[in-house]
Amino acid sequence: MSDVLALPWLLPAPADFRARVRALKAADAVTAADVVALAAYGLDLSQLGSLGKIVDARRDDLGAEGRLRPVLLGIAATHTLDLVAEALPATALRHGLLVDTVQTDYGQLAQAVLDPASSLATAKPDFVLLALDAGALGLARPQFEAEAAEAAVQSALDYVASLRDGVRANIGAGVVLHTLATPAESLFGSYDARVPGSVRWLIARFNQRLAQEIAGDADLLLDMAALAETVGLARWHDPLRWHDAKMPCALDAIPLYADHLSRLLAAARGLSRKCLVLDLDNTLWGGIIGDDGVDGIKLGQGSARGEAHLAVQSLALDLRRRGIILAVCSKNEEAAALIPFREHDEMVLKEDHISVFVANWTDKATNLKAIAQALNIGTDALVFLDDNPAERERVRQELPEVAVPEVGDEPSDYVRLLSLAGYFEAVAFNDEDRKRADMYQANAQRASALQKVGNLDEYLASLDMECTIAPFDDLGRARIAQLINKSNQFNLTTRRYTEADVAAIQADPAKFTMQVRLVDRFGDNGMISVVIFDRGEQAWHCDTWLMSCRVLGRRVEEAVLAHVAQAAKSAGAARLTGEYIPTPKNVLVEKHFEKLGFAQIGDREGGGTQWALDLASYASPDLPMQIDAKTAGQTVPA
Amino acid sequence: MHTPAAKAGATRKMKKDQMERSEITEQLTEIMIDVFDLDELDYRDDLSAADIEEWDSLSNIRFMVSVEKAFGFRLSNSEIESLDNVGEMVDLIQQKLA
Numbered sequence: 148m149s150d151v152l153a154l155p156w157l158l159p160a161p162a163d164f165r166a167r168v169r170a171l172k173a174a175d176a177v178t179a180a181d182v183v184a185l186a187a188y189g190l191d192l193s194q195l196g197s198l199g200k201i202v203d204a205r206r207d208d209l210g211a212e213g214r215l216r217p218v219l220l221g222i223a224a225t226h227t228l229d230l231v232a233e234a235l236p237a238t239a240l241r242h243g244l245l246v247d248t249v250q251t252d253y254g255q256l257a258q259a260v261l262d263p264a265s266s267l268a269t270a271k272p273d274f275v276l277l278a279l280d281a282g283a284l285g286l287a288r289p290q291f292e293a294e295a296a297e298a299a300v301q302s303a304l305d306y307v308a309s310l311r312d313g314v315r316a317n318i319g320a321g322v323v324l325h326t327l328a329t330p331a332e333s334l335f336g337s338y339d340a341r342v343p344g345s346v347r348w349l350i351a352r353f354n355q356r357l358a359q360e361i362a363g364d365a366d367l368l369l370d371m372a373a374l375a376e377t378v379g380l381a382r383w384h385d386p387l388r389w390h391d392a393k394m395p396c397a398l399d400a401i402p403l404y405a406d407h408l409s410r411l412l413a414a415a416r417g418l419s420r421k422c423l424v425l426d427l428d429n430t431l432w433g434g435i436i437g438d439d440g441v442d443g444i445k446l447g448q449g450s451a452r453g454e455a456h457l458a459v460q461s462l463a464l465d466l467r468r469r470g471i472i473l474a475v476c477s478k479n480e481e482a483a484a485l486i487p488f489r490e491h492d493e494m495v496l497k498e499d500h501i502s503v504f505v506a507n508w509t510d511k512a513t514n515l516k517a518i519a520q521a522l523n524i525g526t527d528a529l530v531f532l533d534d535n536p537a538e539r540e541r542v543r544q545e546l547p548e549v550a551v552p553e554v555g556d557e558p559s560d561y562v563r564l565l566s567l568a569g570y571f572e573a574v575a576f577n578d579e580d581r582k583r584a585d586m587y588q589a590n591a592q593r594a595s596a597l598q599k600v601g602n603l604d605e606y607l608a609s610l611d612m613e614c615t616i617a618p619f620d621d622l623g624r625a626r627i628a629q630l631i632n633k634s635n636q637f638n639l640t641t642r643r644y645t646e647a648d649v650a651a652i653q654a655d656p657a658k659f660t661m662q663v664r665l666v667d668r669f670g671d672n673g674m675i676s677v678v679i680f681d682r683g684e685q686a687w688h689c690d691t692w693l694m695s696c697r698v699l700g701r702r703v704e705e706a707v708l709a710h711v712a713q714a715a716k717s718a719g720a721a722r723l724t725g726e727y728i729p730t731p732k733n734v735l736v737e738k739h740f741e742k743l744g745f746a747q748i749g750d751r752e753g754g755g756t757q758w759a760l761d762l763a764s765y766a767s768p769d770l771p772m773q774i775d776a777k778t779a780g781q782t783v784p785a
Numbered sequence: 786m787h788t789p790a791a792k793a794g795a796t797r798k799m800k801k802d803q804m805e806r807s808e809i810t811e812q813l814t815e816i817m818i819d820v821f822d823l824d825e826l827d828y829r830d831d832l833s834a835a836d837i838e839e840w841d842s843l844s845n846i847r848f849m850v851s852v853e854k855a856f857g858f859r860l861s862n863s864e865i866e867s868l869d870n871v872g873e874m875v876d877l878i879q880q881k882l883a
């Protein structure tokens with residue numbers, strides 16, 4: 148495995164990289180696909196800078212295309228992050244983001260954050276990175292009195308908290324904090340760990356308490372300490388660059404720094420990958436099941452090779468436990484491919500951990516599309532792990548949006564490379580995540596039930612669905628914000644709101660809100676739909692209507708309409724109005740309002756359509772589910 | 786820089802030095818094109834930050850680190866500060882590689 152700073156899970160930059168950048172510079176039109184293709188390589192700082200300039204020059208066009216999610220990042224730092232800012236626009240393309248940055252002037256961090264009229268505040272960034280080093284926080288020198296040591300940590304935390312509050316109050320942006328990298332130098336040697344107030348102790352204490360303080364908040368935390376340790380502290384810190392230019396890390400480490408920051412922002416926008424698709428032969432076990440048989444494959448304790456494959460399986464299972472869906476895509480006879488899952492004692496992964504199991508001789512790109520379809524997710528949510536370079540190359544060509552880690556031929560490296568790549572970056576971990584893999588499991592069973600029943604009405608009736616509709620509440624807020632930020636396909640307006648926005652909407656009497664849950668005989672689907680209407684005197688207007696594609700075709704949208712129609716009617720309104728705002732991903736709901744009986748009343752300025760439903764002539768339909776509607780003031784069972 | 790006297794002295798050695806020098810300038814030109822994101826660059830010994838718009842204090846740090854990486858040695862802060870133009874950088878590289 149090559150150097151971690153070279154981003155070894157990515158292919159190295161091609162020899163013609165410079166020529167390709169130059170061609171884009173001269174091109175009449177540049178598409179997101181063009182720049183994303185170049186960003187997919189492991190680029191160095193200069194290459195990131197060159198590609199970043201193309202992004203800057205074509206930002207408007209790339210933004211208008213709608214494939215990349217725009218993010219404006221404010222950077223408020225006590226050291227030099229200019230090179231990180233230069234590397235970010237190109238790096239972020241790998242994670243589906245179109246990032247622009249706005250920096251505070253050197254030494255103006257507190258003013259920029261605390262003054263609502265500062266240039267940082269008036270730029271209205273989506274997020275602000277508060278990058279304070281140990282020196283600026285008073286933690287770079289030892290404190291040998293225990294009380295002074297605790298006081299130093301407390302005062303550093305208080306300072307960070309005041310800046311954090313400033314960002315929220317004056318700028319209204321999401322906050323990105325980071326832990327502090329441990330210095331490479333010690334004072335006592337090993338004894339540093341035992342001296343309260345040594346710099347290592349102060350930093351460890353600060354990091355631990357910072358993570359505790361923001362638990363449950365929507366603040367993002369970049370774990371710089373872990374990043375620096377992964378690189379190696381003596382390589383991470385470059386004293387010459389620090390003294391010369393206040394560079395927080397070695398220049399070689401900046402591409403990795405920018406990648407970690409980008410994946411965190413992407414995760415906050417709901418763009419992390421959702422599903423790990425595994426090859427079988429020489430990926431989950433050593434050897435070829437069809438040739439070597441269940442007794443001949445290498446798996447399990449006792450050999451380096453067998454343990455390496457076991458480690459891959461253990462990682463996959465751990466990912467599943469935190470909510471990542473697992474699928475199998477193998478060129479094999481299905482019967483042979485299933486044998487190890489059923490008969491090999493050392494298999495960690497069992498058949499029922501795999502949500503979609505595809506073993507056939509069709510090409511893998513076609514199979515990956517089928518897997519995404521069966522799970523109702525985009526191919527851009529897939530990570531494909533395969534030891535075979537030809538298969539990897541084929542998938543990269545056919546489906547560039549699928550993440551294909553460059554894993555080489557040493558299975559011992561697979562776990563580390565998959566982890567370094569950071570495809571599954573999270574910004575929360577909740578009960579929905581814990582249950583997700585099971586929910587998708589149940590979904591696959593539902594698909595087969597559909598095949599057996601054949602008749603849609605009978606099928607829906609056979610599901611024993613219970614639909615719960617309730618206004619927004621504190622308990623549901625994190626999941627509501629998550630759905631608002633990651634739903635792309637069934638989303639009429641694609642308006643994104645932060646948790647703070649959702650809280651404000653919840654408290655606003657002029658809004659009518661709905662969070663919808665669905666349980667059926669296969670399991671609890673959790674919260675699957677979020678709807679916001681603006682209450683008007685005559686008309687209630689739809690601000691947001693989105694739904695998880697998992698429950699497409701279950702007539703949940705009709706239940707939602709019946710609920711809001713009744714509420715509007717009893718409030719004295721005459722009609723419901725709504726609009727469809729097209730994006731590259733939501734053509735699915737182009738006819739949503741039409742299907743629900745709305746009449747088109749016009750076209751929308753800037754694209755899309757406008758609709759209205761006359762409440763006097765609306766009658767709610769009979770639906771194949773039990774509906775449990777709650778009104779404001781009632782709590783919803785978790 | 787070689788003094789005229791030194792140049793007149795050992796012709797054979799000078800040729801070898803010139804060879805190496807041209808290789809170094811070639812490599813340095815490639816590095817500068819990448820680091821300063823230039824379409825092309827006509828190398829001259831007296832090129833300095835004043836001649837290249839993209840050459841500011843930040844890209845200068847990237848330049849120094851790229852040179853270190855390409856030639857496999859580390860430049861000290863005083864060495865970096867002593868340089869006035871690219872030709873002096875080539876001299877320094879030659880010294881370090883000698």
